[in-house]
Amino acid sequence: MNYEAVIGLEIHVQLNCSTKMFCDCPNIPGDEPNQNTCPICLWMPGALPQFSQEALEKATLVCLALNCEIQKQSAFDQKVYYYPDLPKGFQLSQAHRPLAKNGWMDIVGEDGNQKKLRIHHIHMEEDVAKLVHEIEGRTPISLVDFNRAGSPLVEIVSEPDMRTPYDAMEFLRRLRTQIRYTGSSEGSMEQGTLRVDANISIRQRGSNELNTKVEVKNMNSIRNVGDAIAYEIKRQTECLKTGEPILLHTRLWDPEKHITTAMRGKFEGPCVPDPSVPHIIISDKWLCHMKSLLPEMPNQKTQRFIKQYGLVHEEAAFMTSERDISEYFEVVVSKKASARTSAHWIATQLLPILKDRNQKIKENPVTPERFAQLLLMLEHDEINTNSAKEVLIRLFDSDRTPEEIVEKFGFKQISDTSEISDLVEKVIADNPSAVANYRKGHEKALGFLIGQAMQASQGKANPKRIQEILMEKLN
Amino acid sequence: MQSDIFTYIDPSPFSLMENGPLTGKSVVIQPNMSVRDWPTEAGSAALERYIALEDATVVERLRQAGANIKGSSRMSEMGFGLGGDTGAQALADGIADIVLITDTLGEARVAASTIGAIGFKPSHGIVSRFGLIGLVPSMECYGVLANSLADISDVMRVIAGNDDHDLSMLEGKVPDFDKNYPIEESKGSLAVIQECFDLLSPEDSQDFDKTLKRLNQAGLNIEKFRLADFDLFSKVHKVIGSVEASSAGGKYDGVRYGHRTSSASNWNEMFLKSRGESFGLLVKTYMFQGAYFQFENYKAFENACRIRARLLKEIEGIFNKVDALILPTRRSNIPVDTTLGISKVYDAFLMTLLANVTGSPAISLPGLISRMKNDPGLQIIGPHLGDARLLFIASQLKNIAKRDI
Ligand SMILES: [Zn+2]
Numbered sequence: 001m002n003y004e005a006v007i008g009l010e011i012h013v014q015l016n017c018s019t020k021m022f023c024d025c026p027n028i029p030g031d032e033p034n035q036n037t038c039p040i041c042l043w044m045p046g047a048l049p050q051f052s053q054e055a056l057e058k059a060t061l062v063c064l065a066l067n068c069e070i071q072k073q074s075a076f077d078q079k080v081y082y083y084p085d086l087p088k089g090f091q092l093s094q095a096h097r098p099l100a101k102n103g104w105m106d107i108v109g110e111d112g113n114q115k116k117l118r119i120h121h122i123h124m125e126e127d128v129a130k131l132v133h134e135i136e137g138r139t140p141i142s143l144v145d146f147n148r149a150g151s152p153l154v155e156i157v158s159e160p161d162m163r164t165p166y167d168a169m170e171f172l173r174r175l176r177t178q179i180r181y182t183g184s185s186e187g188s189m190e191q192g193t194l195r196v197d198a199n200i201s202i203r204q205r206g207s208n209e210l211n212t213k214v215e216v217k218n219m220n221s222i223r224n225v226g227d228a229i230a231y232e233i234k235r236q237t238e239c240l241k242t243g244e245p246i247l248l249h250t251r252l253w254d255p256e257k258h259i260t261t262a263m264r265g266k267f268e269g270p271c272v273p274d275p276s277v278p279h280i281i282i283s284d285k286w287l288c289h290m291k292s293l294l295p296e297m298p299n300q301k302t303q304r305f306i307k308q309y310g311l312v313h314e315e316a317a318f319m320t321s322e323r324d325i326s327e328y329f330e331v332v333v334s335k336k337a338s339a340r341t342s343a344h345w346i347a348t349q350l351l352p353i354l355k356d357r358n359q360k361i362k363e364n365p366v367t368p369e370r371f372a373q374l375l376l377m378l379e380h381d382e383i384n385t386n387s388a389k390e391v392l393i394r395l396f397d398s399d400r401t402p403e404e405i406v407e408k409f410g411f412k413q414i415s416d417t418s419e420i421s422d423l424v425e426k427v428i429a430d431n432p433s434a435v436a437n438y439r440k441g442h443e444k445a446l447g448f449l450i451g452q453a454m455q456a457s458q459g460k461a462n463p464k465r466i467q468e469i470l471m472e473k474l475n
Numbered sequence: 476m477q478s479d480i481f482t483y484i485d486p487s488p489f490s491l492m493e494n495g496p497l498t499g500k501s502v503v504i505q506p507n508m509s510v511r512d513w514p515t516e517a518g519s520a521a522l523e524r525y526i527a528l529e530d531a532t533v534v535e536r537l538r539q540a541g542a543n544i545k546g547s548s549r550m551s552e553m554g555f556g557l558g559g560d561t562g563a564q565a566l567a568d569g570i571a572d573i574v575l576i577t578d579t580l581g582e583a584r585v586a587a588s589t590i591g592a593i594g595f596k597p598s599h600g601i602v603s604r605f606g607l608i609g610l611v612p613s614m615e616c617y618g619v620l621a622n623s624l625a626d627i628s629d630v631m632r633v634i635a636g637n638d639d640h641d642l643s644m645l646e647g648k649v650p651d652f653d654k655n656y657p658i659e660e661s662k663g664s665l666a667v668i669q670e671c672f673d674l675l676s677p678e679d680s681q682d683f684d685k686t687l688k689r690l691n692q693a694g695l696n697i698e699k700f701r702l703a704d705f706d707l708f709s710k711v712h713k714v715i716g717s718v719e720a721s722s723a724g725g726k727y728d729g730v731r732y733g734h735r736t737s738s739a740s741n742w743n744e745m746f747l748k749s750r751g752e753s754f755g756l757l758v759k760t761y762m763f764q765g766a767y768f769q770f771e772n773y774k775a776f777e778n779a780c781r782i783r784a785r786l787l788k789e790i791e792g793i794f795n796k797v798d799a800l801i802l803p804t805r806r807s808n809i810p811v812d813t814t815l816g817i818s819k820v821y822d823a824f825l826m827t828l829l830a831n832v833t834g835s836p837a838i839s840l841p842g843l844i845s846r847m848k849n850d851p852g853l854q855i856i857g858p859h860l861g862d863a864r865l866l867f868i869a870s871q872l873k874n875i876a877k878r879d880i
Contacts, residue, residue: 039528043726045517045608046509046531048641078722080769084742089725142742270769272718272776275612278642 003240004205005233007168007198008160008213009225011175012153013185014127014193015058020150021126022049022092022277029130029148041150043088049277055124055152056280058184059099060290062154063122065178065297068103070287076124076277081269084144085128095271098123099154099280105178107170117171118159127151160199160210165226165233172196172222177298181323189221196225202236202246215250216260228253232260301326309339319343324362325351328371335372338379345375349392357396366395374402386459387411414461417469420453423461424469427452438474446470480561480570482506483514484546495541496629502537503571505562506547507554508617509606510534517608518550518559520734521727521753531606532638533575533617540633545571551814552758553610553720556823557582558814563590566620573630574620579611580712580820581804581827583618584839585811588804588852591841593869595619595627596827598860599834600645603638610723610758611716612643614831624870627838628652631862650862661868664696665855666797670705674825676808679851683803686844686853690801693875700793707782708829709821714768714779717817720758721765729753757814764817783832790833794858799868802826804839804852826854836862838869843876 017027023040039047063070075097078090103119129149133142156175162168176194179187186193201213216232219225232251239246251260296304298320305316305326319329325346332342350371354364374395378388383406394405406412414420427449428435434452438445446467453466483506492498504510507517509527516522530538537544548562554577563586565571576583578596587594596618609615619630632652637644667687672680687697729735729749736752739745754762768776793800803826805811813819821828830837835856843853855872857865 042731044528044731045515045522045525045726046527046529046606048605048643050640051642080722080725082725082746084728084730087726089728090722270773272722272769272773273780274722275719276643 002205003202003237004163005229005236006160006201006203006210006213007162007164007229009156009158009162009168009171010197010199011156011158011172012125012195012197013062013156013179013187014195015055015062015152015154015184016186016193017052017054017058017152019052019054021052021055021124021152022150024050025150027151029127029151031147033132033143033145033147036147037149041087042146049092051277052152056099057290057293058182059122059124059152059154060282060287061182061184061294062156062179063100063103064291064294065182066103066105066119066122066156066175068100068119068122070100070282070290071098073097073279073281074099074123075279076274077271078274079269079271083128084142085131085149087129087146087149090269091126091128092274092277093125093155093271094123096273103156105171105174107167107174109170110164110166115161115167117161117167120157120159122154122156125153125155127153160201165229168198168229169222169226172225176222177321181295181297183295183323189219189224192220198225198229198232200229200232200236202233202240212246212248214246214248216253217250217263218252218254220255224253224255227258228260231258235260295323298326305329305339309333309343311339311343315340315343315347318347322361324360328361328368331368332372332375335369335376337372337375341375341379342372345371349389353393353396365397366392370395370402377402377406381415381462381464382406382413383411384413384459384462386454387413411460414457415465417465420457420461420465420469423453423456424466424473427456427470428473435474480548480565480568481546482516482549485510485513485544488543488545490538490541490543492539492541495539496633497537497573498541500542500572500626500629501570502542502544502573502575503562503565504534504544504547504575505550505554505577507550507577507608508534508547508575509608510544510547513547515547515608517554518552519727519753519755519758521724521729521750522608522732523734523753525732527606529606532603532640533634534606536634537630542573542633548574550576551582552755553608553724554579554582554615555610555720555758555761556580556814556820557586557812558757560586560812562586563592563620566590566592566622572621573626576618576620577607577609577615578618578827578831579609579615579716580824580831581837582824583620584827584837584852584854585805585824587620588839588841588850589811591850592620592622593624593627593841594804594839594852595621595631595866596830596837597631597635598650598836598862600643601635601649601860601862603634603636603641603644605638605640611719612723613719614712614716614834624866624873628866631866635862645860648860650860650864652863652866654863656864656867661864662696662796662798663694664698664797665690666793666800667697667699668702668705668800668802669699670702671802671826675803675806679803679807682844682846682851687801690872690875696797698797702789702793704782704786704789705829707786708832709825711779711783711786712828712832713764713817713821714776715783717761717765718768718776719765721762721769724754724758724762727753755814757817757820761817787833790829790835791858794861798857799865800829800856802854802856803844804854807846807849807851830856834859836860836865838865840869840872840876843872 025036076092077095079093080090098121101121109115127148130145176187198216199213201211216228250263252263301320302316320326434445509531515527551558562574562576566574567590584594636649734753736748811823837856839852
């Protein structure tokens with residue numbers, strides 16, 4: 001029998017607002033426990049919720065970036081359940097009337113074809129408190145940290161349009177890029193600002209039925225999501241083959257053992273309209289304003305980079321994969337550095353060093369201005385590629401300009417004809433067999449001779465000039 | 476005996492405002508209205524030893540207007556019904572000029588009617604609920620008891636009005652309590668709902684009829700309306716009210732304040748036992764009923780919300796034709812301070828629930844239903860936000876009553 005998987009994702013995104021959703025407490029969950037609390041987020045008797053305009057704005061930007069229709073009216077509901085992480089016995093969420101509906105994103109599937117993946121809706125929600133389990137002496141104790149209680153979240157609920165782990169991972173990558181572009185969230189699964197639950201069911205290929213789904217939680221990277229889904233597809237397919245029933249439940253991904261394990265029966269509490277948080281009514285004017293705040297998104301930007309800067313598609317796509325990279329690139333180019341060289345050097349030199357040093361492109365000591373100066377020296381043949389790489393590394397630990405570093409460490413390229421002539425003559429004299437080989441037609445020997453000359457110049461000679469003079473002398 | 480009336484007496488209740496509109500007036504509130512540093516237990520062990528952290532907006536405004544808040548009275552658990560309430564007694568005994576009682580089912584109006592005082596329930600959404608420890612947010616509000624309409628107007632002028640702390644308020648729609656309502660502008664007619672008579676005892680029915688005749692003789696048109704759905708007000712209130720109560724009560728976990736059970740082996744057990752030991756049977760049953768609609772019969776809750784919207788329209792239709800709706804405040808043969816089950820409590824407030832369901836302003840006036848003893852009070856209900864006009868109509872009806880004597 002031929003089976004296929006039906007996959008839907010539920011994605012919680014932590015918005016990087018300055019305050020919580022319903023009070024003015026700082027939205028810094030990582031602070032000293034219970035520091036960022038007040039009568040509202042502790043839901044003390046008599047307290048009433050405020051509502052953060054910033055949360056609404058950032059949530060709206062996320063919805064717009066995912067091509068959703070913002071609803072003219074939305075409202076908060078109380079998701080009722082009783083647990084120590086909830087100070088009031090319910091969680092404020094938009095169950096019945098979400099902020100936005102009907103979104104979509106295009107991905108390129110494994111077969112290379114474009115695929116439209118739909119988003120059912122996006123709603124706003126408050127985060128709950130964090131439970132900390134510790135051992136005091138020999139007694140296990142549980143502590144509650146309310147710093148996170150009331151932090152603003154949006155939950156993105158996809159349609160079950162994905163069929164493979166690859167689809168899900170691509171969807172998440174695209175989604176993450178879009179969200180990060182809006183500046184509304186860091187969107188990091190590793191840091192928990194993006195949390196993904198996957199719903200997976202199996203059916204006969206070609207069928208339209210939706211079978212009992214299993215929810216998988218606790219993945220902390222996009223790769224994990226792919227692995228967990230792949231495992232779950234395999235597990236459920238086995239169940240179908242052996243006739244074991246598939247029950248509605250939640251499973252936890254174990255990233256060490258690479259398996260999922262059953263967690264608990266899924267409990268769906270009721271949702272009743274909340275009488276205290278006012279309904280959200282969106283005016284056309286406000287929505288227009290929000291749309292104007294939406295930055296140029298990666299797809300448009302890629303097209304523009306191709307047109308405006310003459311990049312090829314792969315380069316443009318890479319330069320727009322993160323908003324910070326694209327902005328860095330544009331400043332470098334605005335300083336007259338060649339666009340393709342800039343793209344190439346950002347991708348192959350700058351970003352790997354930043355990754356090694358665990359630094360972000362936005363706040364790194366090699367400002368786009370300094371980087372552009374370096375590239376200009378390279379383009380004007382003042383230094384060669386090897387030297388440029390050396391200078392770049394030194395730029396990280398020095399306040400000097402690239403010119404000063406080149407000057408100080410003597411990286412200036414030797415383009416002087418007589419000096420190179422001397423070098424070349426010495427190399428020809430020292431390597432008679434390579435010279436002979438070249439004359440017999442072995443092209444490789446030329447590369448060897450150029451290398452020898454470069455070495456003799458301690459890497460400072462202009463390799464193009466060496467080649468020209470070498471060929472002149474050999475022919 | 477003051478100590479029978481109060482749960483807390485302020486040792487120095489004097490406001491520093493010398494020339495405020497309420498300077499010199501004594502006010503008694505309930506312990507579900509927050510006053511910073513006062514015990515605020517809302518009549519429930521679930522809030523045992525809870526001390527308010529901030530002043531309720533209403534309390535702050537009363538003090539700024541010069542009122543002396545003397546203390547808080549005893550109250551029914553969470554303000555549900557009138558079992559054990561002593562607020563009205565404080566007014567009757569002359570301890571207070573003004574008493575605040577939360578009006579969830581009609582408590583303020585009914586309590587006033589039992590002592591021959593005036594009881595007023597403002598429109599929903601014009602008085603901030605910040606600092607009010609409520610039970611049914613969409614139906615409850617501060618109710619005002621006083622011996623004169625002037626005192627009621629004065630209090631309303633002070634406490635009504637927008638408050639940034641309460642976003643559920645109706646922005647910028649506060650009635651103008653200083654406005655005059657020239658008699659020519661009124662329709663000169665009052666509505667009576669026919670179905671009410673079926674719920675009254677023969678005596679009450681007769682007396683109410685007599686009152687209507689007198690009002691008619693005084694030149695007012697009395698128009699009778701049929702409202703077959705009248706009994707739905709009680710049902711809708713019961714379903715929506717209990718659901719909201721269940722939600723509002725979810726925060727009482729006995730951990731941060733309130734009664735906590737002495738023995739429990741885990742959180743679930745502690746939560747269940749603490750709550751089980753804290754709430755009285757009445758409130759417990761009410762919350763349990765709400766949880767039933769939340770978890771087991773959500774459809775019924777949705778129906779109730781839909782019916783509520785329809786009832787609102789029907790009542791609006793009546794207000795398009797008349798100035799106000801009148802009916803007795805309570806049924807004189809039904810005890811009002813019962814705690815013997817939800818149905819009995821609702822029975823006691825059958826005449827007042829309408830205004831809580833629709834959010835309308837309503838007032839109970841003494842002395843209009845002619846009777847020596849146990850005057851059930853005449854209730855006048857006006858359209859939403861028509862509070863000021865309602866008070867004006869009330870003063871006119873009082874004049875009619877005076878003329879008769
Ligand atoms: Zn807070």
